[in-house]
Amino acid sequence: MSLLPSLSLLPAALRLRKGDVTRAAILEAALHIARRDGLEGLTIGALADQLRMSKSGVFAHFGSRQDLQLAVLGEYARLFLADVLAPAVREPRGLPRLRALLENWLRVLGRELEEGCLMIAGASEYDDRAGSLHDAMVHIVTGWKNELLRAIEQARDEGHLASDLDAEQLVFEIYGLMLVAHHDARLLRSRDSLKRARAGLARLLDSFGTAAGKKSLQVARPPAAPKAQAQPRPGRAKGAAGARPLLLKKGRSPGRPKTDPPTSAKRVHLRPEGSRTRASGD
Secondary structure: OOOOOOHHHHHHHHHHHHHHHHHHHHHHHHHHHHHHHOHHHOOHHHHHHHHOOOHHHHHOOOOOHHHHHHHHHHHHHHHHHHHHHHHHOOOOOOHHHHHHHHHHHHHHHHHHHHHOOHHHHHHHHOOOOOOHHHHHHHHHHHHHHHHHHHHHHHHHHOOOEOOOOOHHHHHHHHHHHHHHHHHHHHOOOOOOHHHHHHHHHHHHHHHHEOHHHHHHHHHOOOOOOOOOOOOOOOOOOOOOOOOOOOOOOOOOOOOOOOOOOOOOOOOOOOOOOOOOOOOOOO
């Protein structure tokens, strides 16, 4: 039996590949519009005009405007995980991994200060709207916060963070720093929001870091220096692009009595439906 496909099957296979390429191009353009104008600013007509396609051509790949918006959210989550979480899990389990995760998030946030962050802006768009888009945003944000929680709990279990650490409180404070960095840069046009967020994160890790945690950061390879990060107009933050990575100060100890760690909340996966693997697990 020949291993070559039947000639009668080739046209369908080629059409399938072409359809996948077209759908990917539509998603890329739609994500760009959504970053700039928000998900509610994303319309089939505007997308068709930008791609020089007919509306029916766009509808052929996405049955409705809401289906398109949900697909854009899924694509954003996929790219976010690839840029932030996937590189971090290559670091040693514990504080080196948590530090890498936060550095990656800062780098992506720096880019999104100019392009727009769907995870933050979308949460404001749909915080008081019921429906599929609200539920999708809750799924993404909750899933990401639980990935943070997992990384923090791993660092605590490795002895890199204080045993009495309230992991959920630390997630709250970390997320708060990222939110205020986005707020100050986008609304107030602050030029040093990333620098201040990085300093705040370093102080948080330092306040709970143990001697073993500091040693683990010396053994682990340092995170890659952040690239130049776009800041909102009128200009970039002075010194933000070359700011130092998150480091713990030497000679400090939490000095807290050991207590049983709090029970973590049930996690919601950020990964697309159907995926069974967790990027932050070993």
